Amino acid sequence: MGFWKSIFRVFGTTEPTKKNRLRPVPNQNGQIFFSTDRDIDVYELEELCDAVGWSRRPIRKVRKAIQHSFIVISMWEKRGTYSRLIGFARATSDHAFNATLWDVVVHPEYQGKGLGKALMKETIKSLRQADISNISLFADAHVVEFYRQLGFSPDPEGIKGMFWYPP
Amino acid sequence: MGFWKSIFRVFGTTEPTKKNRLRPVPNQNGQIFFSTDRDIDVYELEELCDAVGWSRRPIRKVRKAIQHSFIVISMWEKRGTYSRLIGFARATSDHAFNATLWDVVVHPEYQGKGLGKALMKETIKSLRQADISNISLFADAHVVEFYRQLGFSPDPEGIKGMFWYPP
Numbered sequence A, B: 001m002g003f004w005k006s007i008f009r010v011f012g013t014t015e016p017t018k019k020n021r022l023r024p025v026p027n028q029n030g031q032i033f034f035s036t037d038r039d040i041d042v043y044e045l046e047e048l049c050d051a052v053g054w055s056r057r058p059i060r061k062v063r064k065a066i067q068h069s070f071i072v073i074s075m076w077e078k079r080g081t082y083s084r085l086i087g088f089a090r091a092t093s094d095h096a097f098n099a100t101l102w103d104v105v106v107h108p109e110y111q112g113k114g115l116g117k118a119l120m121k122e123t124i125k126s127l128r129q130a131d132i133s134n135i136s137l138f139a140d141a142h143v144v145e146f147y148r149q150l151g152f153s154p155d156p157e158g159i160k161g162m163f164w165y166p167p
């Protein structure tokens, strides 16, 4: 399929050689790749989200959300011919001013190795390349520190994130 | 043009008769209408944003943002054959789970009359009709109360709105 082609097209290399921290995965043969291909297996994605305890979502809706996201970044571990989805992030956007991140996740077996940071840096880089200046997100309480280290500020100038609940 | 046709198509009526609070505008002859037409005059929109003190934005980008917003709601005062843009809101979305509101504004001459509330209700109604369950926004500190009255909660379950700043 167009999967590896898309990776090469977007990231221009098959080996993230300059980013050594992208390889502290258990098996030394494993290599980490990023892709912006939207043609990902949504069942595999939902398994990833399931692994971090998120509730299951209708597959049809997940597919629609991916299709209508401005950017979709997936992170893969490649061992030989086998690739495993180990991370994911996507952003909605108006294609001009702002983008908002959703569904940022790294598989529990791969957490704490700098991969979440690498995934976020790829995402931010892509958004900046697309000339988006206003990058926002809604962080769960326990990951505010993770995002702060990446340059995100909570409530800048008193701006409050708000969610609507049906009356 | 397709302007009034679009209003009629979307809201199904030329007279918001059931919403009397939609008419407490200075001139009794004026009537308030909503439209979801994207074909609005971006210069008129930027004038509206200017009137509340927002900084000017490149017209080309405003046009692109409108085009790529999931929903665009404009509010108009109609007097005879003349229509004036007096309010605006738009939302980005993944078309499946979540929508985020941006650029919510009511012209200063029309503020404090319930029109901001009416505009927000139309926006929420449209998003709900599109089966969006997760409606979010980033509120400036001084309008948190305005949104709270409409059913929005700040930081629900400790979720924090965050913005990225270049290092």
Ligand SMILES: CC(C)(COP(=O)(O)OP(=O)(O)OC[C@H]1O[C@@H](n2cnc3c(N)ncnc32)[C@H](O)[C@@H]1OP(=O)(O)O)[C@@H](O)C(=O)NCCC(=O)NCCS
Binding pocket: A052, A104, A105, A106, A107, A110, A111, A112, A113, A114, A115, A116, A117, A118, A138, A139, A140, A142, A143, A144, A145, A146, A149
């Ligand atoms: C949040 C998440 C994406 C982080 O991924 P990760 O691969 O574990 O993060 P990294 O290893 O790249 O960590 C980068 C830095 O952030 C820190 N960090 C990671 N998770 C953190 C957390 N929950 N709280 C505070 N700091 C955290 C790390 O200590 C590391 O700091 P260092 O550079 O000083 O060593 C991942 O833990 C995850 O998927 N969690 C479950 C899903 C989730 O909650 N997503 C966010 C929803 S808003």
Ligand SMILES: CC(C)(COP(=O)(O)OP(=O)(O)OC[C@H]1O[C@@H](n2cnc3c(N)ncnc32)[C@H](O)[C@@H]1OP(=O)(O)O)[C@@H](O)C(=O)NCCC(=O)NCCS
Binding pocket: B052, B104, B105, B106, B107, B110, B111, B112, B113, B114, B115, B116, B117, B118, B138, B139, B140, B142, B143, B144, B145, B146, B149
């Ligand atoms: C915020 C804004 C859209 C509100 O529009 P509006 O037409 O003045 O609001 P309404 O008259 O419909 O007010 C609805 C209710 O909210 C209250 N309210 C309005 N503005 C408020 C504010 N800034 N702070 C607290 N409460 C407010 C009103 O008192 C009213 O309450 P009531 O129903 O109990 O009488 C408008 O003031 C505006 O455009 N401001 C400048 C732009 C801006 O800051 N936008 C938000 C960016 S996040």
